[in-house]
Amino acid sequence: MAPLVSNETGIARRRMRGIKRLNLAVGAAIVACLVAIALLSLVWTPLPPAKMQIIHKLQPPFSFGLFGTDQFGRDVLSVLMVGCWNSLSIAIVAVAIGATLGAIAGLSAAAFRGIFETLLMRVCDVIFALPPILSAMMLGAFLGGGRMTAIAAIATFLIPVFARVTLASALQAWSRDYVLAARALGNTRLAISLRHVLPNIMSQLIVQATIQLGLAVLTEAGLSFLGLGLAPPAPSWGRMLADAQTFLGLAPWLAILPGLAIALAVLSFNLLGDGLRDLLDPREASR
Numbered sequence: 001m002a003p004l005v006s007n008e009t010g011i012a013r014r015r016m017r018g019i020k021r022l023n024l025a026v027g028a029a030i031v032a033c034l035v036a037i038a039l040l041s042l043v044w045t046p047l048p049p050a051k052m053q054i055i056h057k058l059q060p061p062f063s064f065g066l067f068g069t070d071q072f073g074r075d076v077l078s079v080l081m082v083g084c085w086n087s088l089s090i091a092i093v094a095v096a097i098g099a100t101l102g103a104i105a106g107l108s109a110a111a112f113r114g115i116f117e118t119l120l121m122r123v124c125d126v127i128f129a130l131p132p133i134l135s136a137m138m139l140g141a142f143l144g145g146g147r148m149t150a151i152a153a154i155a156t157f158l159i160p161v162f163a164r165v166t167l168a169s170a171l172q173a174w175s176r177d178y179v180l181a182a183r184a185l186g187n188t189r190l191a192i193s194l195r196h197v198l199p200n201i202m203s204q205l206i207v208q209a210t211i212q213l214g215l216a217v218l219t220e221a222g223l224s225f226l227g228l229g230l231a232p233p234a235p236s237w238g239r240m241l242a243d244a245q246t247f248l249g250l251a252p253w254l255a256i257l258p259g260l261a262i263a264l265a266v267l268s269f270n271l272l273g274d275g276l277r278d279l280l281d282p283r284e285a286s287r
Helices: 002-041 076-112 114-128 132-143 147-174 177-184 189-225 237-247 253-280
Strands: none
Touching (some): 002 076, 076 237, 076 253, 114 147, 132 189, 189 237, 189 253, 237 253
């Protein structure tokens, strides 16, 4: 019976590895398509996204353009394409800021420990106590709605996320033999953090950043839905959903299309992040 159990275990592992590779491939393919659409929107759209043609308002898909028109007669496909660029650009900038500041804080806390680590954890707890949407509403009350408000709100929430991930990974790295050897050679804590600790935890940070991109896209859509994101007439998936509420009975595609775009973006980044984690983490690869 032992060989049979072993064979079944091996088959299950191969199937699981196949599923993980499929997640990575599907996630990467969808993300690549979204990025291509976002970049294409910078140089070409079927129609100018801000062009209003009231005479053609609320036209269904395929009757006037591929995805029809909205309540102002704007081409929905063009608005979706530019909205893709706005959503991805805000998400990428916010995640980059959050990852950079969070990694700096986490590396510093792991290197110096003591009161610095305790203070960092308490600050993270305070930020985690406030949902990102509520944080954005507070920032919007002071800064007003707009791109910078959305970026600041998302980045503020992501800083403690990356700080905790970095701290946990860095503390493990500081106990490794190569770090102990570097300390014995007289390297400073800053040099050890940059030369030895950071390169060895970079894979965890990349995976975390990929997954958080999906959350950032969803948060940006929520902020735009509440009127705290991009100001009109800049297209946004979230504001498309908000504007479509009045026309759900007459033109359901106005809500379905941006909703599908948001769901697809979030799903693709999650699949890509899971696939990268399985690819870059040797513990996952050995399972």
